[in-house]
């Protein structure tokens with residue numbers, strides 16, 4: 085009954101636009117299913133809206149909580165007119181059983197962003213994350229997974245206007261690439277990043293659906309869908325382990341605000357509103373960051389050896405007791421001798437507990453020693469007596485002397501200000517030069533007045549964790565991971581000690597002086613050595629000519645990495661334009677030219693050139709946005725400093741002066757990596773404008 089792929093309905097074809105509402109016409113029937121699914125969703129929402137909670141809540145706090153939950157549920161049940169309620173259909177050869185299909189019996193399932201059921205509770209649309217939906221992403225002619233028919237739907241606005249069939253179990257039908265998938269990949273980019281649920285690819289799906297217990301690290305070149313995969317994995321995990329993750333929490337970490345802003349709509353569009361998003365700097369914001377480090381200092385501060393320096397410095401506060409503790413209670417005196425206290429202190433030091441936890445345990449241990457003596461002398465003290473002894477002023481004084489409290493920020497301040505203190509604890513770990521490099525030229529007076537850097541904040545965070553355990557989340561997604569220092573990996577790792585992580589990155593795009601050299605090393609710093617490393621090499625963003633050009637840099641920036649193979653059919657266009665003078669006119673002209681196309685345009689330039697270019701655009705009367713600001717149909721041009729281009733994409737890109745981008749970095753390799761990032765942001769076309777010649781590696 086269904087039309088084969090080559091004959092897929094095309095909305096631009098007038099015959100299809102006028103498709104009759106014939107009940108035997110598959111498109112009419114599918115549209116009818118869409119209409120009734122919409123009605124069912126509306127009914128689900130109305131059911132929730134009409135809930136009267138006045139009788140079921142005991143007090144106003146409960147009422148508030150419940151009202152909030154209901155509000156969230158109503159939001160989640162919204163029918164967004166421009167997001168299709170379902171995008172696929174699977175006809176199984178045999179009914180897969182109710183367990184895998186959210187209670188559905190039959191053999192036919194519509195796959196969509198969320199679950200919709202009718203008045204009887206039978207599913208009309210199945211969540212893309214349900215087990216029964218999996219063959220939509222994974223089944224192939226080679227392994228049909230019991231699927232007779234896989235149908236993909238095409239939409240124009242909210243209307244179902246096309247479909248495409250694969251008869252996976254029919255040996256006579258040849259395997260083909262999906263036109264609808266191609267269309268989806270080629271669709272112009274406007275606004276923030278969008279979800280890819282309708283077109284997740286098999287190798288991506290394996291990562292998306294890998295279990296909550298394991299950490300996955302994905303190496304992938306530009307545009308291979310790492311960010312998309314990471315976000316869909318959280319959505320999947322929240323579906324498969326909702327209760328557990330609701331308790332423990334999930335977090336997505338991105339490199340900067342503009343990137344987070346770019347991706348922030350994806351999870352809500354998938355119905356997931358509860359995922360926190362932050363930068364690493366946000367996570368460790370214990371002090372106000374007002375200072376910057378020279379690269380050399382930041383490298384040492386970010387090195388994993390610093391963790392041991394800090395540990396030593398913290399524990400240097402513990403001293404062995406030299407005097408007995410004498411507790412007076414009523415007419416009696418109880419004496420715990422110094423050697424017995426020392427034994428207790430040594431035992432606490434040997435245990436794998438935090439500095440602060442041991443400090444809290446110590447008074448109880450001393451009290452216990454007193455209680456043993458009381459019992460020996462015939463008394464029968466109970467727990468209350470033990471608590472009272474633990475709070476006794478002599479015990480408190482002894483604990484303060486032996487195991488004093490440590491203020492993490494003050495400790496780091498002292499390490500960076502006091503050469504002798506640093507020397508003692510860095511002995512055998514940091515060379516004298518390294519110590520000198522990290523010492524402040526002007527020692528700070530107080531935590532408040534110190535000019536803390538980003539790397540210092542990470543040191544304070546590490547110290548915090550030595551003193552008191554950092555609570556662990558259930559799952560953390562770490563994007564653009566290649567730029568993290570070992571100490572930053574540790575900061576992320578302690579936020580998922582009992583959970584798991586998805587680590588996403590590209591070694592060729594590492595632009596920090598401490599950029600990741602190998603994923604094994606990164607996983608070790610994260611505390612997840614058992615993590616599995618996967619590689620994605622199919623590129624969804626960058627056209628073939630452009631990625632081939634950019635890949636010329638790979639031997640210089642990351643030898644051994646597999647170049648990305650673009651799967652875009654549309655060749656896009658690519659031009660390198662030498663310009664007579666370094667004036668901005670040519671650049672402005674290129675922007676004007678590209679703005680004639682549909683979709684977003686990014687002008688990427690060395691940070692130092694952004695001011696000049698902004699002025700040139702302004703005098704030409706062209707409005708532009710900053711990175712992270714949402715493009716609209718009116719303003720589609722974004723002026724992007726090369727340092728903020730990572731992770732972003734535009735339909736068309738003008739790249740200004742590649743040489744200046746390279747020269748903007750402290751060393752050539754980092755410069756070329758920055759250039760690689762800048763060259764790989766375009767979806768449909770790239771114009772490189774240069775007056776200063778090109779780096780020879782591109783030749």
Ligand SMILES: Nc1ncnc2c1ncn2[C@@H]1O[C@H](COP(=O)(O)OP(=O)(O)OP(=O)(O)O)[C@@H](O)[C@H]1O
Pocket residue numbers: 268269278279280283284285288304305306307308309310311312313590624625730731732733764
């Ligand atoms: N399966 C897919 N179907 C359709 N589009 C996809 C698919 N996978 C990725 N894309 C699209 O390709 C583009 C690049 O994806 P994404 O930004 O996740 O790549 P990335 O690997 O994180 O890139 P970068 O290394 O540059 O940060 C995005 O527009 C994304 O929506």
